[in-house]
Amino acid sequence: MATELDEPSSRQQRAIALEKLDNAVCTALAGIDEDEARRGLQEALAGCSAVHASVSPQVMGCVEAAGEHLRYGERMEARMLLTLAHRLLSRVSRPMAVPAPSTPGDVVLGR
Numbered sequence: 001m002a003t004e005l006d007e008p009s010s011r012q013q014r015a016i017a018l019e020k021l022d023n024a025v026c027t028a029l030a031g032i033d034e035d036e037a038r039r040g041l042q043e044a045l046a047g048c049s050a051v052h053a054s055v056s057p058q059v060m061g062c063v064e065a066a067g068e069h070l071r072y073g074e075r076m077e078a079r080m081l082l083t084l085a086h087r088l089l090s091r092v093s094r095p096m097a098v099p100a101p102s103t104p105g106d107v108v109l110g111r
């Protein structure tokens with residue numbers, strides 16, 4: 001049985017997972033070691049699937065292909081794919097927990 005708190009919490013976990021994926025993409029673009037970049041990307045993708053965060057097939061394809069290019073030392077090809085993944089991720093409206101509407105008198109300003 002799910003409670004009202006479960007849905008915002010899971011939405012927040014999915015948003016955090018997508019943010020971690022975007023951070024992993026940016027870190028890989030920063031030019032760190034290829035093996036370390038591939039591990040970071042794989043961990044971020046695994047984190048997204050663990051919390052059932054919806055990652056578009058285009059982003060998944062770009063990240064997975066970039067990982068393969070990094071494995072063979074093809075940095076320029078990986079950078080192109082990671083840049084595309086980052087741009088696609090930045091267009092995703094990340095889910096967020098929005099508090100319930102307030103009622104008059106909940107907040108008093110100016111005291």
